[in-house]
Amino acid sequence: MQSPLVTEALFHLGPVPITAPVAVTWGILAVLGGGAFVATRRLKLVPGRGQALLETIVATIDAQIRDTMQADPAPYRALIGGIFLFVLTANWVSLIPGLEPPTAHIETDAALALIVFAATIGYGIKARGLVGYLKTFAEPTWVMIPLNVVEQITRTFSLVVRLFGNIMSGVFVIGIILSLAGLLVPIPLMALDLLTGAVQAYIFAVLATVFIGAAVSEGEAPAPRRDSLQKER
Amino acid sequence: MTIDWWTLALQAINVLVLLYILSRFLFRPVVAMMAERQAAATRDLDAARAARAAAEAEQAKATAETAVISAARKDRLDAATAEAQAQKDALLATARAEAEALRAAAATDIARARATAAREDADRASRLAVDIAARLLARVPAALQVSAFIDDLAAGVAALPEASRAALVAAEGPLRLKAPRPLTDPEVRACRDQLAAALGRDVTLTLEVEPALIAGLQLDAPHAVVRNTFRADLDRILKELTRHGTRHGT
Numbered sequence: 001m002q003s004p005l006v007t008e009a010l011f012h013l014g015p016v017p018i019t020a021p022v023a024v025t026w027g028i029l030a031v032l033g034g035g036a037f038v039a040t041r042r043l044k045l046v047p048g049r050g051q052a053l054l055e056t057i058v059a060t061i062d063a064q065i066r067d068t069m070q071a072d073p074a075p076y077r078a079l080i081g082g083i084f085l086f087v088l089t090a091n092w093v094s095l096i097p098g099l100e101p102p103t104a105h106i107e108t109d110a111a112l113a114l115i116v117f118a119a120t121i122g123y124g125i126k127a128r129g130l131v132g133y134l135k136t137f138a139e140p141t142w143v144m145i146p147l148n149v150v151e152q153i154t155r156t157f158s159l160v161v162r163l164f165g166n167i168m169s170g171v172f173v174i175g176i177i178l179s180l181a182g183l184l185v186p187i188p189l190m191a192l193d194l195l196t197g198a199v200q201a202y203i204f205a206v207l208a209t210v211f212i213g214a215a216v217s218e219g220e221a222p223a224p225r226r227d228s229l230q231k232e233r
Numbered sequence: 234m235t236i237d238w239w240t241l242a243l244q245a246i247n248v249l250v251l252l253y254i255l256s257r258f259l260f261r262p263v264v265a266m267m268a269e270r271q272a273a274a275t276r277d278l279d280a281a282r283a284a285r286a287a288a289e290a291e292q293a294k295a296t297a298e299t300a301v302i303s304a305a306r307k308d309r310l311d312a313a314t315a316e317a318q319a320q321k322d323a324l325l326a327t328a329r330a331e332a333e334a335l336r337a338a339a340a341t342d343i344a345r346a347r348a349t350a351a352r353e354d355a356d357r358a359s360r361l362a363v364d365i366a367a368r369l370l371a372r373v374p375a376a377l378q379v380s381a382f383i384d385d386l387a388a389g390v391a392a393l394p395e396a397s398r399a400a401l402v403a404a405e406g407p408l409r410l411k412a413p414r415p416l417t418d419p420e421v422r423a424c425r426d427q428l429a430a431a432l433g434r435d436v437t438l439t440l441e442v443e444p445a446l447i448a449g450l451q452l453d454a455p456h457a458v459v460r461n462t463f464r465a466d467l468d469r470i471l472k473e474l475t476r477h478g479t480r481h482g483t
Contacts, residue, residue, distance in 0.1 A: 007237055019240045025247045032251060036259035043266040045273055051266075058263045077264070078256030086251055102244065107237055111245035115252075 007105055021102035028089050028102070057081075068206065069213035076212060079119055083112060084205035091167055091197025094174070095190065101197070104168045106160065113159040116208040117152070124215030133215070159207060166200050359474035363467045370447050370463045378413055378448040379420050386450045386461045387427035393457060398432075400456040407437035409453040413446040413462070424450065 009017030043051055061081040065073035073080075090103045102108040124133040137148040170193040174186045393401065401408075410416075410424060421438065428436045443451070449462030 006235065007240060016243070017237070017239055018243075019237060022240055022243045022247065025244060025251075029247055029251045029254065033254035033258060036255055040258055040262040043262055045266070045270050047266075051263075054259070054263050055267055058260060058267070074264075077260050078252055081260055082252035082255040083248075085255060086248060105240070107240040108244045108248075110236070111241050111248055114241075114245060115248055 007107070019105075019107075020100060021105045021108050024093060024099055025090070025102045025108065028086065028093065032085060032089060057085075064206070065209055068209045069216065071213070071216065076123075076209065079115075079212075080205050080209050083116070083208060084201055087112065087163070087204050088198060088201035091201055092194060094171060094193060094197075100171055101167050103163055103200075104171045106164045106168075109160045109164040112163070112204070113156045116159060116211060117156045119208070120152075120211045120215050123212050127216045136215070155207075155211065159204065163200055163204055166196055170196055356475050359471055362474075363471045366470075367447055367463070367467055370467075373448050373463075375414060379416060379450060380423070382449040382461050383420070383423050383427050386424070386452060386459060387431040389459045389461050390428060390431040390452065393459065397457040401454045402432050402434060404454050404456070407439040409441060410438045411441045411443045411446060411451040411453065413442070413444050413448055415442055416440055428452070 007019040007021060009019050010023055011018050039050055039054055047055060058077070058081070061084065062073040062077060065071075065076050065080055069076070087103060090101050090108070093099050093101045094104075103112075121133070124136070127133075128136070137145050139148075170189070174189050174193065177186045177189060390398070390401065408428070416424070421440065425436050425438055428438075445464055447463040447467070449460075449465070451462050451465070452459040
């Protein structure tokens, strides 16, 4: 019996195997990109219901970033908001019969985590400079360098495993129950999967925000800011 | 469990592409629209503030103008009131003066009318008295109406001024003798005798009856008249009385 964790190639583009997660991701990309393009074609000063929903989503993402990072959300909006929307959509793809969430495969989660990892390093270097960013690994003392390096790797790895484990387990549980029981029995578990998918998307986005925020805020010397805020109060 | 590196790489590319697409076609337009709305709201707020400031300035200006107009109105009202008061005082003074003049004129007229009435009353009373006296004297007995006056007639002729008396003496023709009743012969003779004695010549008389004489005799000559009658006396008294009355009246 073949392991369910193994992804079979649907077809090959030259030497490149195209697996189901990649195909589903292309679908998600088409739906989200096309939907965004259509939805934002006729924006007006006085918004309709659809525009109001879009603006609410964007404003909520901005507020979340601002609350977490205590900074202007504009530079991080596309990354955090895009990751959240993609992970949420990918998790909810399981509602469509015959499709598996791309996030139930570790390659997708690893790709997302690598992007967050790279973004963290990139934003950190941008905020503090290369030397300044590297110096953060020696805080509070140089003894901590190995631990900080390991922390960078492990927290990225935890991102991968957390998302992968939650979504994959949901898919497995539903598949097992569906094979053992009837057609309608897994419905409560699918509803639970919806909740789990939303929570995991939120957690992934918030953790990405926290990681990037930590790299950036260290560069912006948060302690004096806090003092100045207290003085202002 | 194995990791398909091709899938990992493709998924990373897919996610990056999706992030770009969402950034380009979702977040950027929506945020731009929100910023535009915020800018429009700010613009409208600024315009509203400016309009409000302008309205407040206009209101302040209007209030100031109202105050100026009120002050000018008060000044004009005060001036008009003062002018009206002055005109009123002048009119009152004029009216008082006119009333005083009218009153004085009326008093003068009244006094004049009163004096005239008094004079007229006095005249009427004098005439009434003369009439009463004439009526009373008319009751004198007929014998006395002539005889008692003959001597006085002669005395009157004698008392004439010399020129008149000479003219009377030189007059030719009969003298006209008026009496209140027809004279008796003795009376005619007595009259002729007395006159002849007074004139120093014979006298021819023409007798005339004039009841208005009441009593007495009147001798008419071409150049002189000698009256010795009650009528002549009464006329003289009346003349004297009315002359006095006129003096009193004026």
